[in-house]
Amino acid sequence: MEEKFLELYKEMEGLLKEKYMGEATRSGVVMKFINSLEGKRFREKLNTCREIRNILAHSPDIRGEAPLIPSAGAVAFMEEVVAYLKQPPTVLENATPAARLVTANLQSEIQPLIHRMQKEGFSHIPILDEKQFYGMFSTGIFFSLALDKKECLRVQKIEDVKEYLAIERHACETFAFVDKDMTVDEARELLNRARGPHHKRLAALLITEHGRPQEPLLGLATPWDVMMDDAPLKRQKR
Secondary structure, eight states: OHHHHHHHHHHHHHHHHHHTTTSSOHHHHHHHHHTSSTTGGGHHHHHHHHHHHHHHHHSOOBTTBOSOOOOHHHHHHHHHHHHHHHSOOBHHHHSEEGGGSOOBOTTSBHHHHHHHHHHHTOOEEEEEETTEEEEEEETHHHHHHHHTTOOGGGOOBGGGGGGGOSGGGOSSEEEEEEETTOBHHHHHHHHHHOOOGGGOEEEEEEEESBSOTTSOOOEEEOHHHHHSTTTTSOOOOO
């Protein structure tokens, strides 16, 4: 167990050294990772493993034996960290896949959509035109209608509000297209720094093959999907 633990710890240090591109020493990159947003989920246990490693590396043997032996759980945890660093999870893994998204088209009736949004607790519905992304419907569109002094009661179908569906037309929020290989940490960084025109909040990430709007929609991720503490871990999609 001792040898396996130390091998994994050394491998982790090497991966972190590569990740941070020589910004710190081997021991320094571990602390950098521990104190990062990305490493938050590992922080407590990794701190313990760091102490175990220091004892094994720097403390003398007692009567010819190591002062402690790492548990199977500690070794398994180090394997988890190494696996994570070798293949960081993508935002698509945490997104709601296109096949499970509630979508609509220009001929869809608005009232049933609003009832479903209220019942199921989501705030945006991608509008597709022959499987291609056309725009985003949200209740915020009614805010835009009111600002433009248009009669909301006349609105029955999605096509009645099509001029407000484009992502740049949303009054209080914006959306970003990202490629399917974007990591969760890259998505977090984007969400943390992103502010659209007039300080609009970034409400969702629209995932396509190469991040191009004209490509088929593969999934949609909200800030909640990627900002929660266990976001990089695969979860049951809604």
